[in-house]
Amino acid sequence: MRGTETIALCGKGGVGKTSICSLMVKHLAEAKGRKILAIDADPASGLAASLGVGVKKSVDDIRKDLIGKIKKGEETDLTEMLHMLDYELFDALSESEGFALLSIGRPEDEGCFCRVNSLLKDIIHDLAGGFDCVLIDGEAGIEQINRRVMKSVDHLIIVSDTSAKGVSVARTIAAVARENQAVGCRTMGLVLNRVRSEDEVRSIASNIDIEIYGYIPEDEVIRQYDFQGRPLLTVPDGSAAGRLSADIAKRFMK
Ligand SMILES: Nc1ncnc2c1ncn2[C@@H]1O[C@H](COP(=O)(O)OP(=O)(O)OP(=O)(O)O)[C@@H](O)[C@H]1O
Ligand SMILES: [Mg+2]
Numbered sequence: 001m002r003g004t005e006t007i008a009l010c011g012k013g014g015v016g017k018t019s020i021c022s023l024m025v026k027h028l029a030e031a032k033g034r035k036i037l038a039i040d041a042d043p044a045s046g047l048a049a050s051l052g053v054g055v056k057k058s059v060d061d062i063r064k065d066l067i068g069k070i071k072k073g074e075e076t077d078l079t080e081m082l083h084m085l086d087y088e089l090f091d092a093l094s095e096s097e098g099f100a101l102l103s104i105g106r107p108e109d110e111g112c113f114c115r116v117n118s119l120l121k122d123i124i125h126d127l128a129g130g131f132d133c134v135l136i137d138g139e140a141g142i143e144q145i146n147r148r149v150m151k152s153v154d155h156l157i158i159v160s161d162t163s164a165k166g167v168s169v170a171r172t173i174a175a176v177a178r179e180n181q182a183v184g185c186r187t188m189g190l191v192l193n194r195v196r197s198e199d200e201v202r203s204i205a206s207n208i209d210i211e212i213y214g215y216i217p218e219d220e221v222i223r224q225y226d227f228q229g230r231p232l233l234t235v236p237d238g239s240a241a242g243r244l245s246a247d248i249a250k251r252f253m254k
Contacts, residue, residue: 004128006152007252008136008145008185011159012169016193018042019222020159020245021137022050022232027249028133029098029233034253036099037131039124041149043106047137052231053094053101059120060105062088066116081116085123093127102127104148117148124149133252142177142185152184155252158210161194167204174210189213191248214248216241 007024009017025038040047040055048055062085069075075084094101102124128134128150136153138145145153158173160166170190177185190208192201192215205212216222219241225232235242 004131004134005154005252006128006134006136006150007155007157008138008142008150008153009157009159010138010142010145010173012161012166015159015161015166016216017159018046018050018137019232020157020191020193020216020248021047021135023216023235023241023245024157024249024252025051025099025135026233026235027246028135028252031249031253034133035131037093037128037134038099038101039134039136039149040101040103041136041138041145043104043139048094048101048103049229050232051096051099051101052233053096055092055094055101055103057088057092058103058105059089059092059124060107062092063105063116063120070116082119082123085119086126089120089123089127100131107144107148121149121151125151141173142180146180154184154186156185156188157213157248158188158190159193160190162192162196162200162204167208170210171208189251191215194218213251214244216244 009021011017025036028034029036038047038051066075066081066085075081092102136145136149142156156177158170160170174188177188189211191213192204195201195215195217201215217240221235221239222241225235237243237246
């Protein structure tokens, strides 16, 4: 049996990471026989709404609670702490049809509670082990994911719009991921979003040394869903965004 495959989505702010992550969750959850965990690692959140799921509490809420107890001297025993975190994290999972969602919440505040942070990462790792595929909607770079969510990811999907700025951030993310052996990602590719013509894709492809996994056009359906606050899970498969995102998701269904 294959182990858990971890996929992280990174890219400049506002380029469509959350939208594409939601579409990927939709396709992977629809493909039967796979347990999917979506992790919202973006402090500004948005993935839960995009997936139409409510969040009871975040990993950050659990972390703050435990640190409060440690400060008051109520919690010192490591085994007890592990037991509590294990339970709390499981309880924080929002179960939905075909997938579960874990929200990381805000980044850690100043002051080192390294022990708690590393315990949390260990437990997230254990929790993820119960799923076939983990999709992480990240922040701009791989470093935050490394620090706050997972020590390593298997697959990195860099998302960019067609702007020079977005593409430049994509290059930087790829360079950092290549340098950082600890990330250990086996595959890495670029998804171009809000594309208006295939010429744009060709032009970017000829100027970048990252494999292009596919593109999503500037899409009226996504705009409408966004306008109405509807979760992207019900985007029609026949729409351009639905079809092209399904092609990208298929790469991860092998
Ligand atoms: N292909 C598309 N066509 C039309 N609108 C899109 C498309 N992709 C994303 N959008 C819209 O662009 C906005 C930003 O998208 P999204 O929230 O997915 O980006 P993000 O990279 O997650 O942003 P952030 O960095 O703030 O988390 C949203 O309003 C979304 O509906
Ligand atoms: Mg987002």
